Amino acid sequence: xxxxxxxxxxxxxxxxxxxxxxxxxxxxxxxxxxxxxxxxxxxxxxxxxxxxxxxxxxxxxxxxxxxxxxxxxxxxxxxxxxxxxxxxxxxxxxxxxxxxxxxxxxxxxxxxxxxxxxxxxxxxxxxxxxxxxxxxxxxxxxxxxxxxxxxxxxxxxxxxxxxxxxxxxxxxxxxxxxxxxxxxxxxxxxxxxxxxxxxxxxxxxxxxxxxxxxxxxxxxxxxxxxxxxxxxxxxxxxxxxxxxxxxxxxxxxxxxxxxxxxxxxxxxxxxxxxxxxxxxxxxxxxxxxxxxxxxxxxxxxxxxxxxxxxxxxxxxxxxxx
Amino acid sequence: xxxxxxxxxxxxxxxxxxxxxxxxxxxxxxxxxxxxxxxxxxxxxxxxxxxxxxxxxxxxxxxxxxxxxxxxxxxxxxxxxxxxxxxxxxxxxxxxxxxxxxxxxxxxxxxxxxxxxxxxxxxxxxxxxxxxxxxxxxxxxxxxxxxxxxxxxxxxxxxxxxxxxxxxxxxxxxxxxxxxxxxxxxxxxxxxxxxxxxxxxxxxxxxxxxxxxxxxxxxxxxxxxxxxxxxxxxxxxxxxxxxxxxxxxxxxxxxxxxxxxxxxxxxxxxxxxxxxxxxxxxxxxxxxxxxxxxxxxxxxxxxxxxxxxxxxxxxxxxxxxxxxxxxxxx
Ligand SMILES: Nc1ncnc2c1ncn2[C@@H]1O[C@H](COP(=O)(O)OP(=O)(O)OP(=O)(O)O)[C@@H](O)[C@H]1O
Ligand code: SF4
Ligand SMILES: [Mg+2]
Numbered sequence: 001x002x003x004x005x006x007x008x009x010x011x012x013x014x015x016x017x018x019x020x021x022x023x024x025x026x027x028x029x030x031x032x033x034x035x036x037x038x039x040x041x042x043x044x045x046x047x048x049x050x051x052x053x054x055x056x057x058x059x060x061x062x063x064x065x066x067x068x069x070x071x072x073x074x075x076x077x078x079x080x081x082x083x084x085x086x087x088x089x090x091x092x093x094x095x096x097x098x099x100x101x102x103x104x105x106x107x108x109x110x111x112x113x114x115x116x117x118x119x120x121x122x123x124x125x126x127x128x129x130x131x132x133x134x135x136x137x138x139x140x141x142x143x144x145x146x147x148x149x150x151x152x153x154x155x156x157x158x159x160x161x162x163x164x165x166x167x168x169x170x171x172x173x174x175x176x177x178x179x180x181x182x183x184x185x186x187x188x189x190x191x192x193x194x195x196x197x198x199x200x201x202x203x204x205x206x207x208x209x210x211x212x213x214x215x216x217x218x219x220x221x222x223x224x225x226x227x228x229x230x231x232x233x234x235x236x237x238x239x240x241x242x243x244x245x246x247x248x249x250x251x252x253x254x255x256x257x258x259x260x261x262x263x264x265x266x267x268x269x270x271x272x273x274x275x276x277x278x279x280x281x282x283x284x285x286x287x288x289x290x291x292x293x294x295x296x297x298x299x300x301x302x303x304x305x306x307x308x309x310x311x312x313x314x315x316x317x318x319x320x321x
Numbered sequence: 322x323x324x325x326x327x328x329x330x331x332x333x334x335x336x337x338x339x340x341x342x343x344x345x346x347x348x349x350x351x352x353x354x355x356x357x358x359x360x361x362x363x364x365x366x367x368x369x370x371x372x373x374x375x376x377x378x379x380x381x382x383x384x385x386x387x388x389x390x391x392x393x394x395x396x397x398x399x400x401x402x403x404x405x406x407x408x409x410x411x412x413x414x415x416x417x418x419x420x421x422x423x424x425x426x427x428x429x430x431x432x433x434x435x436x437x438x439x440x441x442x443x444x445x446x447x448x449x450x451x452x453x454x455x456x457x458x459x460x461x462x463x464x465x466x467x468x469x470x471x472x473x474x475x476x477x478x479x480x481x482x483x484x485x486x487x488x489x490x491x492x493x494x495x496x497x498x499x500x501x502x503x504x505x506x507x508x509x510x511x512x513x514x515x516x517x518x519x520x521x522x523x524x525x526x527x528x529x530x531x532x533x534x535x536x537x538x539x540x541x542x543x544x545x546x547x548x549x550x551x552x553x554x555x556x557x558x559x560x561x562x563x564x565x566x567x568x569x570x571x572x573x574x575x576x577x578x579x580x581x582x583x584x585x586x587x588x589x590x591x592x593x594x595x596x597x598x599x600x601x602x603x604x605x606x607x608x609x610x611x612x613x614x615x616x617x618x619x620x621x622x623x624x625x626x627x628x629x630x631x632x633x634x635x636x637x638x639x640x641x642x643x644x645x646x647x648x649x650x651x
Contacts, residue, residue, distance in 0.1 A: 218421055218423060219426060219427055222421055222427040224382055227412070230406075240431050241429070314431065316430075316431065
């Protein structure tokens with residue numbers, strides 16, 4: 001276990017380092033951030049001074065080394081635009097995104113697992129075929145379109161839900177949460193549902209494939225021969241045995257949604273970090289982009305680690321090495 | 322069934338078919354036999370003969386595209402085919418239990434052995450958790466697993482094949498079934514373990530005065546274990562009768578062929594002849610006797626008429642136009 005953790009930590013450090021290098025190099029090919037901070041009528045001297053203050057007059061290598069050393073001092077740079085520490089800026093927005101993603105994942109799991117189990121257990125039934133056809137829509141309909149249709153119908157036409165924003169929030173340990181207010185829930189449902197569609201469809205299909213595979217196994221028939229009721233055969237014996245790929249995809253999807261909920265956040269004006277990313281790219285706000293992408297990498301590594309732990313909980317034959 | 326014994330299971334004219342894309346498979350085609358209380362019946366035949374399908378038909382576990390189309394399965398006097406799925410769930414495991422061929426795959430890899438044995442008691446008894454645990458330990462010890470209380474927390478992959486089959490037998494026995502269907506319970510195991518497991522099963526069955534249907538392709542196994550033997554070929558019974566009688570005086574050429582493939586341990590001749598030829602395609606059976614193309618005694622009539630079951634005395638019958646009469650040398 002200790003060996004595993006050490007290995008995991010080293011792995012994580014390497015991943016983060018590589019991401020920082022790649023992101024840094026890519027940054028130097030995009031627009032010159034100096035023009036984002038100086039006024040339009042700035043003189044050459046003023047531009048040069050701004051460049052010096054931002055440290056952009058030095059070679060890329062020197063910039064990178066400076067960046068790394070300040071990271072070790074706990075300084076992740078300041079946003080050119082907001083003149084605020086980049087990390088702080090992102091962390092402020094993170095709860096909104098995480099909340100939305102968690103609600104979306106909860107939707108996805110609640111819907112996809114039972115339907116997937118059913119469709120896998122009765123692959124030839126008409127209901128299963130309908131479920132599978134429906135899941136194709138979930139995969140192929142673009143999220144922004146679904147989001148806009150939902151806003152148009154449920155918010156604008158019928159007025160059931162608000163069309164944008166986060167609603168009331170409550171501050172808990174310095175985090176602003178909307179899940180503790182009814183108004184917050186009211187606001188989160190549409191964006192979370194939109195965000196959940198593709199994930200629902202993917203997890204459903206994977207669950208179904210797993211259940212079809214597991215359905216052929218002797219222990220499923222043996223469970224029936226023991227007198228176990230069909231539903232318990234599926235959920236108690238079958239589901240757990242098809243869960244490994246489901247958990248894998250679940251982990252990837254959660255990371256993906258947290259990192260790139262951008263489109264949904266933009267459509268619903270959800271004040272999350274995805275919207276911040278888009279704005280920062282637009283304004284060439286390098287420090288924010290760099291920290292953002294490194295944070296995303298960190299999230300992926302951590303989720304990956306949690307998924308590994310889950311594997312061992314699901315299957316006693318898997319050990320952490 | 323030997324005379325004087327009460328019958329526990331009576332299968333009458335069972336027909337189970339599979340409606341596949343390639344055609345209809347008459348997997349079990351008009352099979353009738355009786356299992357007496359406390360009796361062990363051996364169901365023998367080559368691969369594809371319909372042995373497993375009979376076992377699953379009895380338990381109502383035939384899945385589409387298969388279907389039990391006809392016949393009666395009288396268990397303790399009532400027809401299982403008329404029972405609802407709910408009623409069958411109460412019978413499965415409690416009154417009729419099954420042991421599968423491959424112990425490596427019949428246990429759920431993600432549940433402890435204890436959970437899997439306990440599931441039977443949760444389903445079929447009113448014992449509380451503590452009593453159930455005690456019962457599980459007792460049962461595991463009974464099938465020859467030492468330190469049973471510790472082993473309950475192990476997972477199947479921590480057991481060897483032979484040990485797993487002991488666990489499966491413990492599961493089958495623990496609810497006190499009247500009938501155990503054992504579908505080739507030892508073929509996946511190596512020879513020394515095979516005989517241990519068979520002895521264990523026989524002891525368990527006899528001690529509880531339960532009955533057993535022992536399915537196997539191996540007449541040698543059946544001749545050690547069974548009281549009665551039913552020989553199947555292409556979904557039909559070709560011969561049945563009490564073990565001793567049937568083995569010493571096989572009346573059907575197919576039975577004789579199977580006997581020829583029993584290695585004789587004591588005799589001088591170590592012959593192990595396979596029956597020449599192969600089982601015909603069940604989707605496309607020939608007219609007349611199904612065994613005709615492999616039968617050394619076939620005559621013109623065999624190609625025309627399908628042989629009916631004819632009685633050879635009290636408990637014996639054979640489906641052959643020209644039953645053999647000579648006694649095999651001992
Ligand atoms: N699910 C199924 N779909 C189609 N045909 C089937 C199915 N299950 C069994 N059969 C057919 O039914 C016939 C009898 O099969 P069964 O499994 O009972 O044979 P068996 O005597 O148990 O043979 P083995 O010794 O190989 O286990 C075979 O011809 C087989 O092809
Ligand atoms: S009926 Fe004819 S072919 Fe069939 S087993 Fe008897 S002798 Fe052989
Ligand atoms: Mg079989």
